Amino acid sequence: DWNSPEVQQVYRGYAESTMYKILAEALVDIVTTILETEQIGTVIEIGAGPGKLTEVLCRRVTEKGISIPVVISDGATGIKDTAESLRQRYPRVSISDFVWNITQDPPEALVKKLTPPVLMYERFCIPYGGYEVINRIAPLADILLMLEDFNLTDTKEAYDIIFEKIG
Numbered sequence: 170d171w172n173s174p175e176v177q178q179v180y181r182g183y184a185e186s187t188m189y190k191i192l193a194e195a196l197v198d199i200v201t202t203i204l205e206t207e208q209i210g211t212v213i214e215i216g217a218g219p220g221k222l223t224e225v226l227c228r229r230v231t232e233k234g235i236s237i238p239v240v241i242s243d244g245a246t247g248i249k250d251t252a253e254s255l256r257q258r259y260p261r262v263s264i265s266d267f268v269w270n271i272t273q274d275p276p277e278a279l280v281k282k283l284t285p286p287v288l289m290y291e292r293f294c295i296p297y298g299g300y301e302v303i304n305r306i307a308p309l310a311d312i313l314l315m316l317e318d319f320n321l322t323d324t325k326e327a328y329d330i331i332f333e334k335i336g
Contacts, residue, residue, distance in 0.1 A: 177218075177245075184221045192292075196316045197225045200290055203312065204235050210284030215271060215291035215306065217241035220251040222292055227259040238263045240282060244270040271302045275309060286311035 183189055203209065217223050223241050230237060239262055241252055252266030267279040289310040306313065 181219060184219060189221070192316055193222045193225045196222065196290060196292065196314065197229050199314060200226060200288065201229050201233060201235065203288060204230070204237055205233070207286075209237060209286055209288045209312075211238050211240060211282070211287045213240040213242065213283070213287060213289045213309070215242055215269075215289055217243050217248060217251060217266075218245075219247075220255055223251070223255055223264075224258075227255055227262045227264070231259055231261055236261075236263075238265065238282075238284065240265045240267065240279065242267045242269040242271075242275075242279065244268065271305060274305055280309065283309065288312045288314070290314040290316070292316055 200212065204212070212226070214223055214226070220241070223239070226239065229235075230239075241248060241255075241264060243251075246268055248266045248268055252264050255262070256264050265282055267276055267282075269275055269279060287310055289306060289312070291314070
């Protein structure tokens with residue numbers, strides 16, 4: 170439950186870790202490489218939370234002079250504050266925000282905001298939502314990037330089994 174204060178506290182601590190920062194840079198490198206090489210209409214971050222990854226993206230597109238609408242979404246209403254803070258720090262980046270629980274259909278206002286092709290990316294939330302989440306996201310995404318590296322659910326999920334095989 171990403172709205173649980175305990176889960177949010179664990180995640181906030183993790184978002185400050187060296188591993189998170191390395192993986193955030195790697196994911197944003199992939200996103201910006203795609204933006205530089207392909208015609209993308211909208212970028213969506215799923216589960217933006219406190220905006221640490223979004224901030225890396227905003228900094229990178231600003232440095233590279235990339236102009237692209239960025240949509241950030243999260244199941245928690247705090248996404249509004251996160252977006253406002255980012256808009257103030259990165260005024261050249263067009264940032265829209267939406268409260269979206271990815272276990273439910275996306276808000277119609279979000280769907281209408283998208284200009285295809287749509288590049289969606291996320292950290293941590295999709296694999297634990299199961300196939301129903303992917304089925305809700307897939308119709309919106311032309312490209313979907315998922316970067317996962319931990320599981321604190323005490324339940325072995327399919328991604329954990331895959332990661333064990335990879336090593």
